[in-house]
Amino acid sequence: MISKTLFSWLGGEAKLDMLIDDFMQRVKADPDLGPLYPEDISHLKPYYKRFAMELLGGPQRWSEQHREVNLEDLHAHLDITQARADAMVRCASAALANVSLPGFAREAALQRVRGAVYRMINVGSAGGVLPPFNQPDTAQPWQESP
Numbered sequence: 001m002i003s004k005t006l007f008s009w010l011g012g013e014a015k016l017d018m019l020i021d022d023f024m025q026r027v028k029a030d031p032d033l034g035p036l037y038p039e040d041i042s043h044l045k046p047y048y049k050r051f052a053m054e055l056l057g058g059p060q061r062w063s064e065q066h067r068e069v070n071l072e073d074l075h076a077h078l079d080i081t082q083a084r085a086d087a088m089v090r091c092a093s094a095a096l097a098n099v100s101l102p103g104f105a106r107e108a109a110l111q112r113v114r115g116a117v118y119r120m121i122n123v124g125s126a127g128g129v130l131p132p133f134n135q136p137d138t139a140q141p142w143q144e145s146p
């Protein structure tokens, strides 16, 4: 079996950069999320890119460079509700709809985004119940050769 990651289905780093730029623009424009962020979010993009790269099975730059970062602590001063997490998933879904990707890979990518984003919920009881985002998958369709 040839192993193919969601990151390679997406087309690599340049495509991921465009995807995250689009995603961040949508987050900043979202009425529930945008006001939480500073006016200029350009310094945040590299973090979200490294995280997304690893989330989609690409190079593990997040773990290499930010092993010490605790994302839950980093967001503790923000009220991250289920509604805000859902808004972020919608931004990711819209950005993913703009790239060329087979349907199963799009849905699998979105599933991973949901897992990562829902872990950040810190208002109510949904947070903290999901496994770490970079656990290896068991056999999945995107790991088959096309």
Ligand code: HEM
Binding pocket: 033, 036, 037, 038, 044, 047, 048, 051, 071, 074, 075, 078, 080, 084, 085, 088, 116, 117, 118, 120, 121
């Ligand atoms: C529902 C999910 C999320 C929400 C609502 C959210 C919201 C925010 C906001 C509003 C900030 C700016 C905070 C400030 O300037 O005080 C921020 C910063 C940040 N977020 Fe998120 N975030 C979410 C998920 C994530 C995820 C999945 C990552 C993974 C990389 C992430 C990584 C970061 C980083 C690295 C910062 C920079 C903190 C700093 O400047 O020190 N966030 N987030």
